[in-house]
């Protein structure tokens with residue numbers, strides 16, 4: 001078995017089926033990428049962020065599709081993810097690690113031409129040592145502190161870093177100067193974004209003063225790349241929008257305003273999540289369904305047993321609250337989400353048999369279950385739910 005197969009790139013590689021399956025729409029992704037390119041313009045390079053197994057969509061499939069669409073810059077949060085991207089990217093696609101790279105893996109990154117953030121001055125001498133050892137240049141993005149107070153060098157260290165990089169420029173490429181915005185998705189944080197940009201400009205002035213500029217200046221995530229042109233600089237790091245999600249209602253409304261439209265659907269979700277009815281039960285009025293007493297049948301009911309639970313990343317918060325689609329109709333979840341199954345009320349959907357397709361996420365006939373229906377339109381919660389979808393669920397690229 002090759003490593004590619006081991007990553008479940010081929011849908012039903014194992015002899016037996018997984019309990020559910022994910023489908024990824026290539027045409028929806030194409031639509032999103034086309035829109036992002038139009039919106040961002042030709043000046044800034046598009047880097048698609050595929051951290052957290054591509055926001056749960058699957059690194060192998062997403063990287064394969066993105067490369068087919070000509071996206072030639074991919075960002076990840078860790079060296080561990082970078083190694084997986086390396087396996088599926090096409091030649092000439094650059095990879096950038098925005099987060100954790102252990103000391104012991106610096107050599108690996110340099111040897112594979114992988115770009116990485118440096119947010120600590122102390123890292124630089126270590127990088128230099130490895131470059132000399134390998135006789136190969138490292139491509140370093142210096143991350144600066146502008147008000148997020150996550151990672152990033154403060155000004156005194158940044159000045160030292162610039163001196164160091166300029167002195168050692170035959171060994172280390174000053175690939176980028178970057179920072180991360182703390183509140184670009186909400187209009188109420190605009191003052192903070194403006195302040196961060198102003199501070200970032202301060203760091204850039206220092207570079208200019210020393211006649212030592214980075215190749216790429218970048219600060220934008222999806223939200224700011226979409227609606228704040230002044231944050232786009234030379235490269236934008238687009239995560240959630242790649243997958244067809246508006247970062248927030250604020251960003252969507254700002255886009256409508258800019259586009260002069262009342263409604264616009266330039267992006268589409270690309271993920272669907274499906275399974276099948278495992279069994280059908282007839283429950284007499286007054287009986288409880290599942291563990292505990294959280295759901296009591298108010299009439300004689302028919303329920304479908306669904307072979308997915310919280311161990312598969314299905315949120316427990318959906319207990320007695322969410323819906324699934326069966327025969328194109330919404331079936332309410334009855335009782336608690338168990339570790340590996342839950343029940344849905346199909347009393348009003350005649351003729352449901354074991355084996356019937358169940359849509360957990362996505363479209364069936366004229367109905368849709370959005371991730372946002374799980375999580376009420378808040379990006380962080382969308383991200384949380386998606387990124388927790390286990391890597392073991394098979395993922396298939398569809399038209």
Ligand SMILES: *Cc1c(COP(=O)(O)O)cnc(C)c1O
Nearest residue numbers: 049098180221222237238239240
């Ligand atoms: C996750 C991440 C992004 C992408 O954020 P989205 O809001 O999903 O576009 C960009 N930059 C950094 C440093 C990140 O960690």
